[in-house]
Amino acid sequence: KAGVTQTPRYLIKTRGQQVTLSCSPISGHRSVSWYQQTPGQGLQFLFEYFSETQRNKGNFPGRFSGRQFSNSRSEMNVSTLELGDSALYLCASSRIQGGNSPLHFGNGTRLTVT
Amino acid sequence: DQQVKQNSPSLSVQEGRISILNCDYTNSMFDYFLWYKKYPAEGPTFLISISSIKDKNEDGRFTVFLNKSAKHLSLHIVPSQPGDSAVYFCAASARYNNNDMRFGAGTRLTVKP
Numbered sequence: 001k002a003g004v005t006q007t008p009r010y011l012i013k014t015r016g017q018q019v020t021l022s023c024s025p026i027s028g029h030r031s032v033s034w035y036q037q038t039p040g041q042g043l044q045f046l047f048e049y050f051s052e053t054q055r056n057k058g059n060f061p062g063r064f065s066g067r068q069f070s071n072s073r074s075e076m077n078v079s080t081l082e083l084g085d086s087a088l089y090l091c092a093s094s095r096i097q098g099g100n101s102p103l104h105f106g107n108g109t110r111l112t113v114t
Numbered sequence: 115d116q117q118v119k120q121n122s123p124s125l126s127v128q129e130g131r132i133s134i135l136n137c138d139y140t141n142s143m144f145d146y147f148l149w150y151k152k153y154p155a156e157g158p159t160f161l162i163s164i165s166s167i168k169d170k171n172e173d174g175r176f177t178v179f180l181n182k183s184a185k186h187l188s189l190h191i192v193p194s195q196p197g198d199s200a201v202y203f204c205a206a207s208a209r210y211n212n213n214d215m216r217f218g219a220g221t222r223l224t225v226k227p
Contacts, residue, residue: 004157033214042120042203042219043158056214090157099207099215102148105157 004106006091012112018079021109025072025093032074034066037088049074050097081113117141118206120218128226133191135221137204144206149178149189152201194225
């Protein structure tokens with residue numbers, strides 16, 4: 001069974017640009033959560049989608065948005081990039097709504113903003 | 115708001131000895147707790163979990179202890195092996211409130227041969 005797939009693995013963008021990250025969950029998983037990992041901050045929750053609906057949102061500005069498609073694949077968008085957005089972005093999927101079972105993580109997208 | 119805290123950024127132990135990783139939480143609604151392990155360039159992988167109705171859960175060399183009154187949990191690894199060297203994240207959620215999973219900042223464990 002294929003795991004969670006995130007593309008691209010690495011991305012370099014310039015301040016002010018926008019970026020879209022993609023996540024394909026494990027087959028049969030309907031929940032997709034996004035996290036930002038930075039040194040010393042651990043994993044900060046961005047948002048969760050379940051059956052194409054955003055179910056929960058973390059404490060991030062509106063520049064961070066996402067969506068989920070009918071096949072459960074998810075995308076995350078960051079507009080007007082800032083230097084502080086440089087981080088590892090992790091996507092995780094689960095069969096049921098997040099928080100109720102272990103999450104299965106992808107290997108992440110490393111975003112560098114210059 | 116850091117609802118899950120891992121106050122030790124790093125821990126170093128000798129192979130064969132016990133590793134104890136600690137985690138504190140502030141949200142009394144949390145009822146499900148997990149530990150994840152992360153190697154460089156990979157995503158975190160689930161290690162072990164515990165429900166708030168229990169105070170101990172064991173899986174091979176890994177045991178998680180939960181002290182609800184102190185809002186504290188710990189992960190014991192016995193015996194520690196060099197392959198256990200990784201970053202360990204503590205996580206928690208309030209399942210019956212359908213809350214998302216919150217993570218600590220992680221503890222880097224180094225097991226020396």
